[in-house]
Amino acid sequence: MTAAPSPVVSLREVTKRFPGVIANDRVSLDFFPGEVHALLGENGAGKSTLISMLAGVQRPDEGEIAVDGAAVAIASPRHALSLGIGTVYQHRMLVPTLTVAENLMLGAPWWRRPALGGVRARFREAAAAFGVSVDPDARVENLSLGEQQQVEIIRALWRGGRLLVLDEPTAMLSPKGVEELGAMMGRMKALGIGIVFITHHLTEALDFGDRVSVLRGGRSVGGIAPETLTALPRADAMAEVVRLMFGTGLASAEAAEGGAHVPRALPNTKMLEVVGLSGRSPRSGSSFEDVSFHVRKGEIFGIAGVDGNGQTPLAEALAGQIAATGSVVLDGRELGPANVALRYQLGLRYATDDRNGEGMVGKLPISTNMVLKEIGAAPFWRRGIERRAAIDAHASALFAAHDVRAPGIHTPVGRLSGGNIQKVLLARELSGSPKVIVYSKPTHGLDLRNIEATRRRIRETAEAGVATVLISTDLGEVLALSDRIGVMVRGRLVGIVENGPEARLEVGRLMAGITEREAA
Amino acid sequence: MTESTEFITGATPAAPRFGFLLPLGLALLPVMAALVAAGLVLLVLGSDPIEYYSYVVQRGLLRWRGLQATVVNMVPLLILGGALIVSFRSGLWNLGIDGQYLLGTLTAGATAPLLAGAFPSIVALPLAMLAGAVAGALWALPPALLRARAGINEVISGLMMSLIAASLTAAAIKLWLKDPASLEPQTLTLPVEDRLPLLAGTDINIGIFIALGLVIAAHTLMMRSATGLRFRILGLNPAAATHAGLGVPKLTLSVLCLSGALGGLAGAVELTGVLGKMQASWHPGYGFAVVPLVFLARMNGWAVIVFVFAFSVLQIGSASAATRLGVPQDFTLVLVGFLLLFLALSEYAGERLRAKKV
Amino acid sequence: MPPIFNEPFLAALLTGAIISALPLILAGLGEQMSERAGVMNIGLEGMMMAGALAGFAATLAGLGVWGGMLAGGLVGAAVSVIMVLFCVRQGMNQIIVGIAITLGATGVTSLMHNAWYSRTYPRLDAAEKIALPGLSQIPVLGPGLFTHHPATWAGLFVALVFAFVYRQTFLGLNLASAGEKPDALDAAGIDVTRTRSVAVMVAGAMAGLGGAYMAVIGSGIFVPHMTGGAGYIAIVLAMLARDRPLWVVGGALLFGFCLSATTALQVGGIEVPTDFIQMLPFLAVMAVLVLFGRNARLPRALGQPYHRGQR
Amino acid sequence: DTIAIVTPEQGTDFGWNQQGIEGLEAAAEATGTEAIIAQGLGYGNVRPTLRELAEDGAQLIIAHASGYSTEAIEVAKEMGVHMVTGNPSEPPLVANYNLTAEKGAYLAGVLAAKMTKTKVLGIVVSSESPNWNAQSAGFAQGVRAVSPEIELRYAIIGPAAYADVAGARRVTESVIASNADIIFGQGNGSSFGMIQAVETVTPPSGEKVWFIDVIGDKTSIDKGHLLSSVIWDMAPVFTQMVEDVRADVFGTTTYALALEDGSQRLLQTDHIPAEIWAELEAVKAQIMAGEITVDLVLEPAATRAMMSTTVAAAE
Numbered sequence A: 001m002t003a004a005p006s007p008v009v010s011l012r013e014v015t016k017r018f019p020g021v022i023a024n025d026r027v028s029l030d031f032f033p034g035e036v037h038a039l040l041g042e043n044g045a046g047k048s049t050l051i052s053m054l055a056g057v058q059r060p061d062e063g064e065i066a067v068d069g070a071a072v073a074i075a076s077p078r079h080a081l082s083l084g085i086g087t088v089y090q091h092r093m094l095v096p097t098l099t100v101a102e103n104l105m106l107g108a109p110w111w112r113r114p115a116l117g118g119v120r121a122r123f124r125e126a127a128a129a130f131g132v133s134v135d136p137d138a139r140v141e142n143l144s145l146g147e148q149q150q151v152e153i154i155r156a157l158w159r160g161g162r163l164l165v166l167d168e169p170t171a172m173l174s175p176k177g178v179e180e181l182g183a184m185m186g187r188m189k190a191l192g193i194g195i196v197f198i199t200h201h202l203t204e205a206l207d208f209g210d211r212v213s214v215l216r217g218g219r220s221v222g223g224i225a226p227e228t229l230t231a232l233p234r235a236d237a238m239a240e241v242v243r244l245m246f247g248t249g250l251a252s253a254e255a256a257e258g259g260a261h262v263p264r265a266l267p268n269t270k271m272l273e274v275v276g277l278s279g280r281s282p283r284s285g286s287s288f289e290d291v292s293f294h295v296r297k298g299e300i301f302g303i304a305g306v307d308g309n310g311q312t313p314l315a316e317a318l319a320g321q322i323a324a325t326g327s328v329v330l331d332g333r334e335l336g337p338a339n340v341a342l343r344y345q346l347g348l349r350y351a352t353d354d355r356n357g358e359g360m361v362g363k364l365p366i367s368t369n370m371v372l373k374e375i376g377a378a379p380f381w382r383r384g385i386e387r388r389a390a391i392d393a394h395a396s397a398l399f400a401a402h403d404v405r406a407p408g409i410h411t412p413v414g415r416l417s418g419g420n421i422q423k424v425l426l427a428r429e430l431s432g433s434p435k436v437i438v439y440s441k442p443t444h445g446l447d448l449r450n451i452e453a454t455r456r457r458i459r460e461t462a463e464a465g466v467a468t469v470l471i472s473t474d475l476g477e478v479l480a481l482s483d484r485i486g487v488m489v490r491g492r493l494v495g496i497v498e499n500g501p502e503a504r505l506e507v508g509r510l511m512a513g514i515t516e517r518e519a520a
Numbered sequence B: 001m002t003e004s005t006e007f008i009t010g011a012t013p014a015a016p017r018f019g020f021l022l023p024l025g026l027a028l029l030p031v032m033a034a035l036v037a038a039g040l041v042l043l044v045l046g047s048d049p050i051e052y053y054s055y056v057v058q059r060g061l062l063r064w065r066g067l068q069a070t071v072v073n074m075v076p077l078l079i080l081g082g083a084l085i086v087s088f089r090s091g092l093w094n095l096g097i098d099g100q101y102l103l104g105t106l107t108a109g110a111t112a113p114l115l116a117g118a119f120p121s122i123v124a125l126p127l128a129m130l131a132g133a134v135a136g137a138l139w140a141l142p143p144a145l146l147r148a149r150a151g152i153n154e155v156i157s158g159l160m161m162s163l164i165a166a167s168l169t170a171a172a173i174k175l176w177l178k179d180p181a182s183l184e185p186q187t188l189t190l191p192v193e194d195r196l197p198l199l200a201g202t203d204i205n206i207g208i209f210i211a212l213g214l215v216i217a218a219h220t221l222m223m224r225s226a227t228g229l230r231f232r233i234l235g236l237n238p239a240a241a242t243h244a245g246l247g248v249p250k251l252t253l254s255v256l257c258l259s260g261a262l263g264g265l266a267g268a269v270e271l272t273g274v275l276g277k278m279q280a281s282w283h284p285g286y287g288f289a290v291v292p293l294v295f296l297a298r299m300n301g302w303a304v305i306v307f308v309f310a311f312s313v314l315q316i317g318s319a320s321a322a323t324r325l326g327v328p329q330d331f332t333l334v335l336v337g338f339l340l341l342f343l344a345l346s347e348y349a350g351e352r353l354r355a356k357k358v
Numbered sequence C: 001m002p003p004i005f006n007e008p009f010l011a012a013l014l015t016g017a018i019i020s021a022l023p024l025i026l027a028g029l030g031e032q033m034s035e036r037a038g039v040m041n042i043g044l045e046g047m048m049m050a051g052a053l054a055g056f057a058a059t060l061a062g063l064g065v066w067g068g069m070l071a072g073g074l075v076g077a078a079v080s081v082i083m084v085l086f087c088v089r090q091g092m093n094q095i096i097v098g099i100a101i102t103l104g105a106t107g108v109t110s111l112m113h114n115a116w117y118s119r120t121y122p123r124l125d126a127a128e129k130i131a132l133p134g135l136s137q138i139p140v141l142g143p144g145l146f147t148h149h150p151a152t153w154a155g156l157f158v159a160l161v162f163a164f165v166y167r168q169t170f171l172g173l174n175l176a177s178a179g180e181k182p183d184a185l186d187a188a189g190i191d192v193t194r195t196r197s198v199a200v201m202v203a204g205a206m207a208g209l210g211g212a213y214m215a216v217i218g219s220g221i222f223v224p225h226m227t228g229g230a231g232y233i234a235i236v237l238a239m240l241a242r243d244r245p246l247w248v249v250g251g252a253l254l255f256g257f258c259l260s261a262t263t264a265l266q267v268g269g270i271e272v273p274t275d276f277i278q279m280l281p282f283l284a285v286m287a288v289l290v291l292f293g294r295n296a297r298l299p300r301a302l303g304q305p306y307h308r309g310q311r
Numbered sequence D: 001d002t003i004a005i006v007t008p009e010q011g012t013d014f015g016w017n018q019q020g021i022e023g024l025e026a027a028a029e030a031t032g033t034e035a036i037i038a039q040g041l042g043y044g045n046v047r048p049t050l051r052e053l054a055e056d057g058a059q060l061i062i063a064h065a066s067g068y069s070t071e072a073i074e075v076a077k078e079m080g081v082h083m084v085t086g087n088p089s090e091p092p093l094v095a096n097y098n099l100t101a102e103k104g105a106y107l108a109g110v111l112a113a114k115m116t117k118t119k120v121l122g123i124v125v126s127s128e129s130p131n132w133n134a135q136s137a138g139f140a141q142g143v144r145a146v147s148p149e150i151e152l153r154y155a156i157i158g159p160a161a162y163a164d165v166a167g168a169r170r171v172t173e174s175v176i177a178s179n180a181d182i183i184f185g186q187g188n189g190s191s192f193g194m195i196q197a198v199e200t201v202t203p204p205s206g207e208k209v210w211f212i213d214v215i216g217d218k219t220s221i222d223k224g225h226l227l228s229s230v231i232w233d234m235a236p237v238f239t240q241m242v243e244d245v246r247a248d249v250f251g252t253t254t255y256a257l258a259l260e261d262g263s264q265r266l267l268q269t270d271h272i273p274a275e276i277w278a279e280l281e282a283v284k285a286q287i288m289a290g291e292i293t294v295d296l297v298l299e300p301a302a303t304r305a306m307m308s309t310t311v312a313a314a315e
């Protein structure tokens, strides 16, 4: 694949400011046809902002965007589409009350009649090729975030165009899904379409990317050109990227792989015991059935599985957010009916994966969100009246400890970048003295440095005696952290595997559904 | 429970206590603009704007008698403002407020005269107010239950309950509560001397202090207390409320009933303070006067006081200005319309400025 | 039942029911579209008043019933431009602007009436009715239900048109998206502002038509405050019906029939306090809410201004 | 001196408000006093206006809506000003004026009974306010005096439908469709809706429909259907009041519309045949002579009863 000489789209000295932040600072980049351009950078580096200008959602404050060498002011998403720039945004962009098919067709002239028939068929193929089964007539609000993202990717691929921008498209995909996406990007390339590929997984970046560029603090701090990239041994390339992203030596390259698992001896006290638990999420309708497992003091119990297999409802049931049948025993105490507040007091924490949807109140300041689950409790409230000093002090401490990047603790959380919101959320759940923590995709959307930090924290809190349930679609992560691993398929816990050299294979076979119900 | 609520909760990261100063500053310009616009209408009507406006200020503000009327006029509006602050900041849109006000007035009208006969005012009036508050809360209950149990939108049910209340109170008075001595269908009258005490030598009853107290209380509750924060989270992101274990249904019930109680109290205070009796035809529709004021005040209690005061001056002043200059009373509607429009414009400009500062 | 319940009387009652329902239908359909697109139009009452005066004036000036309806629609749309400029384009608070519009329009029309008509109270001739061949011959029901001015049929037809638009066109999808997730619509390449502007102006036009119908066909005369809260009832119907135009029609007819029922009982000499009967339609709505209330969920983005790229 | 009136609506309704205002102006003219008109104040709390008028030097204020009574009496005592209301007199400050025209309505009833061809008469009211009730009942008595067979159709537009023209027209059309060929209509603004109906529809048997109005004289805007009107001329009453205030006997007598001084009378239009008018004059004389007594009925229930029972009697 020879990169065509002249770029499809180029950014020239583009600057974008937001209240309190310079999201992009004189960034210049070229995107070539038939080339996958991997765009890397830590949380808040300005990736999404940059592409939002390509998509016509934001306008540059300074600098210009050139298409085929000619400067254009991209006025609107419509304009962007008409220029052949298609985008899959980091946050979902589907209309929840419309069906998948209707969403796919959105944008046609208003007087026309939607011809659903053809779309259904076409979509089914595409979905199959993608290794997912989503009903084109399903209402989008009933899909998991993962499924929603897959639908959007398919939509973007359909539209084709000349430049395809993907903002963290793999964040919620299964390993198989990621492979498929890679293959598809390959096909697009062959058609001479340029692709901008944003990810936090260096491996993916290097697997699929022909060219790598890195943003840091809003600035473009360099990258690796195709020829160098092909020449360079993988390890060196990896090291180089890490250096660009974080300056020297801050993060080790194999952190990207999640680090290696070290077997530990654990006390035999069961901190959390789940027996025959079943339930379904009224919101999403997805459910889980007859799930049983236990977690010992200080143990990390991983739950692997493709998104959409009932992990979220399971987590919500454990947290007491949705009703469920069966028994959940915490530290020898039967928890009984759903009751979030009580469970929280007893030391059961749930770090949700739906940070914007339910984890945070976007319009409230970071400081308030940090104490969202302790409203009314001392020292933050006295006789029901809030004590700002205490709250702010608490917030500032966590703010620093978790390295949140934002103008200040009074910034509305909604303004933060995806990764930084995640940091605030973890900061809140880890504070205090938890006995059991249920993580759902704890590092999704985080950059390397934060992934490393977060995983270290998960380990430390576990070693401090916290029983941990780690739900993740990132197998590497599960293998890196867990002592034992359960696998969920279609709402059932199809097996539990001791972590070890054989684990990856065993888990893979379980996920593929090869062995049926030989739960330990 | 996934409903648009932001436009009623508004973006309010812990609004500073005097955050209303900016809107106030921004209020002067639009007021001028509105006066000019309405002034043109006056010219078309063939009367002198300057004369009209000076009358309004004269009779609504400068004249002692007028000022008193203005203050008295504020009482129910302020309490209703408090009720709306509670509900709007919680993302619940209690448009049943007029109905709750009516039920409160009716209940106070039915009980106060009897109670005043049996007990000294110091006991009777608080009891009547309590009754009014309870009635208001009860009237808010059906919409609250529908919303809490089945997620049924409270706007529709609220409006319905208001319309029902208008007929129900009228029927109740005509059929059961009518004062036999009066031709007009109305409840027994609470004797003047048994009403809320007046400030020495004025027409102003102590209801104004109750009202001011309630608005500030509502404001503080929402902005500084744990309960208030729970309410606001409910408004800003119900899913988060569930996630944080706040018990959404219970919160919804308490918000709407509290708001309803205040609504009822507004009626009870006005009845025991000024009206003395309720007429079958009594539905002043304060709600729709207060709603825009509360929005303009960005649900800030202090600002609500200011806007309600200005609004009352206008109401009292223009009533007599129209009388004196032969301008039809409905001109006031036009004037208020213009004011709201231009004030909204500046409120919006203010929000823009604020956004820049953050 | 008393002998007075003769066919002409029943016919008059049915006619009355339909005529008093139509303004609610027209305005309600408009509000429904506006809300579907995410704009809460509280100014409906004012737009109806404006339409009523315009329609009356035009017909009085000799433009005929259709001329009056047209004028009403145009003026209603014109008033709604305020809403478009301030709320849709600038993103100002829709409730304040809506109430401002209602107050302003009510006041201005009252002043105009005072200036133009308050000494002479001009009145229009009856709008000529046409009997639908066949249907209008049905005994008892026929004459009342199927003998109306064509504008009445036009009004009902609009409901079907709306239903078609919502189900069968991209416009329908666009409107729904603008109300549920405008950024998604924008990302799909459809201009949210334009979509909402159209919806709001349609709402204004429909409210204006409703007012004009009330003044030109309903009463044949204009007096201040004559819409008497019909606008708010229309808003409730729209919210209740969500995205089903025919529900608006049903709800409005329910109101109309309750009103006629009142008259029937009184004239029949059956004693019922008017206040109670006044409550019936509202109680009915509450009942509907309790039964089918779950459908009364409002669009997620209702009332929220849309600013591209804002977090 | 200064006298003032406070009315709920604008004085352009050819009815209650207009007659009140014109009456006051006439009285001011006659007694050489200054008149202040506060019109269109709605049905809310008018204490502020009353106080203001008193402070502006009005010695006599007419609170021209039954809903104003309580406020008016309170303010009268508070500010020592003479106040006129619909409630019982409390001299020296509060006087009652009972503006009920049951006698005039009785005459109207007689007129209608003699003119109707369908033998069905309609009474349409905008509310069940006492003075409407008095007239409806008076009308009914007048009709009965002529013939027991004639049927009465009594319909209320709504609890307070003073501006509901559409409703008025709808209800009136229904009543006409039930075969009424004369409508006795009472309801300020909404009267115009009734007139609209009278002008545009006919009963099944096709007779011309007549309208009998109350309080004001709409001849100037008639299109040929205005049969008559029960006129309330308030000038004499108001003049009397002013003089009594001067003579310090204010409120010792009740002030009422009377056939004697023509303050309560039936409007003569050229649609009324001369012989019938002559008979009406005779009936009027009998009433004044006390040979005919017209009961004053103010309660809604009692009023409705008069209609329904008679309907039953007619079957």
Ligand SMILES: Nc1ncnc2c1ncn2[C@@H]1O[C@H](COP(=O)(O)OP(=O)(O)OP(=O)(O)O)[C@@H](O)[C@H]1O
Pocket (backbone or CB within 6 Å): A018, A019, A021, A022, A023, A041, A042, A043, A044, A045, A046, A047, A048, A049, A050, A090, A405, A406, A415, A416, A417, A418, A419, A420, A445, C309, C310, C311
């Ligand atoms: N609309 C906005 N309003 C205010 N601030 C914003 C807005 N959009 C982005 N920012 C700020 O700009 C900076 C860059 O955000 P951006 O989303 O581009 O980062 P990112 O590289 O995509 O991070 P992540 O990997 O976590 O998605 C962040 O500090 C963010 O808070």
Ligand SMILES: Nc1ncnc2c1ncn2[C@@H]1O[C@H](COP(=O)(O)OP(=O)(O)OP(=O)(O)O)[C@@H](O)[C@H]1O
Pocket (backbone or CB within 6 Å): A141, A142, A143, A144, A145, A146, A281, A283, A284, A285, A286, A287, A306, A307, A308, A309, A310, A311, A312, A313, A353, A354, A357, A358, B002
């Ligand atoms: N109706 C909805 N409204 C808002 N958010 C929703 C809705 N349905 C799903 N979501 C969001 O999508 C996310 C995933 O959806 P869901 O609850 O279905 O998970 P799932 O299908 O069980 O898949 P997994 O368990 O692997 O996350 C949830 O966290 C929720 O926030």
Ligand SMILES: [Mg+2]
Pocket (backbone or CB within 6 Å): A047, A048, A049, A090, A167, A417, A418
């Ligand atoms: Mg991003």
Ligand SMILES: [Mg+2]
Pocket (backbone or CB within 6 Å): A144, A145, A146, A307, A308, A312, A353
């Ligand atoms: Mg999920």
